[in-house]
Amino acid sequence: MNSHSVVRVVTKLLMPFIFIYALYVQFHGDFGPGGGFQAGVIFASGFVLYTLVFGLENARRVAPAWLTRTALGLGVLIFAGTGIASMIYGGLYLDYSALAHDPHHGQHLGILIVELGVGITVAAAMISLFLVFAGQDKDD
Numbered sequence: 001m002n003s004h005s006v007v008r009v010v011t012k013l014l015m016p017f018i019f020i021y022a023l024y025v026q027f028h029g030d031f032g033p034g035g036g037f038q039a040g041v042i043f044a045s046g047f048v049l050y051t052l053v054f055g056l057e058n059a060r061r062v063a064p065a066w067l068t069r070t071a072l073g074l075g076v077l078i079f080a081g082t083g084i085a086s087m088i089y090g091g092l093y094l095d096y097s098a099l100a101h102d103p104h105h106g107q108h109l110g111i112l113i114v115e116l117g118v119g120i121t122v123a124a125a126m127i128s129l130f131l132v133f134a135g136q137d138k139d140d
Contacts, residue, residue, distance in 0.1 A: 011053040018046035026119045027112065036115035040122025047127050056134055068128040075121030082113045 022042040029035030051059035083094040091098030096110020 030111050036118025039119040043123040044126030068124045071124035075117045078117030
C-alpha cells in the first residue's frame, strides 16, 4: 500500500463529514455563526480536496461546466424568487414577514431560503473558478 492509497482512503472518509458540516453551517447560520456564504465555501473546499486527490479529470466528471453554470443560475433565482414571492404575498421585496401566516415564521423561512440561494451560488462560483484556474496550462 503506497502513500497515495492512504490519502485517497482518508479523503473518502472525510468528504461526507465536510459536506455534512457545510449543511450544518448552512441551516444553523440564523442561530449562530455561519450562513450561505460560509457553507458554500466549505462545500467548495471539499470539492477542491477531491480534485487535488483524485485529479482534475475526475472532478470535471463530477461537476461538469453545465452543472456549475446551472447551479449558479439556480442560486440567484432562489434569492431573487424569494423577494418576488414576498411582493406577491403583499410585502416589499425581501420582506420575509409576508411569506407565512405569522411574521416571525415568515422571517425565519425567508432567511433560510435566501441563505440556501447564497450557499448554492457561492459553492458553484468557487468550484467554477477553481476548475477554470486548475485547467490553465503553465505555458499560457
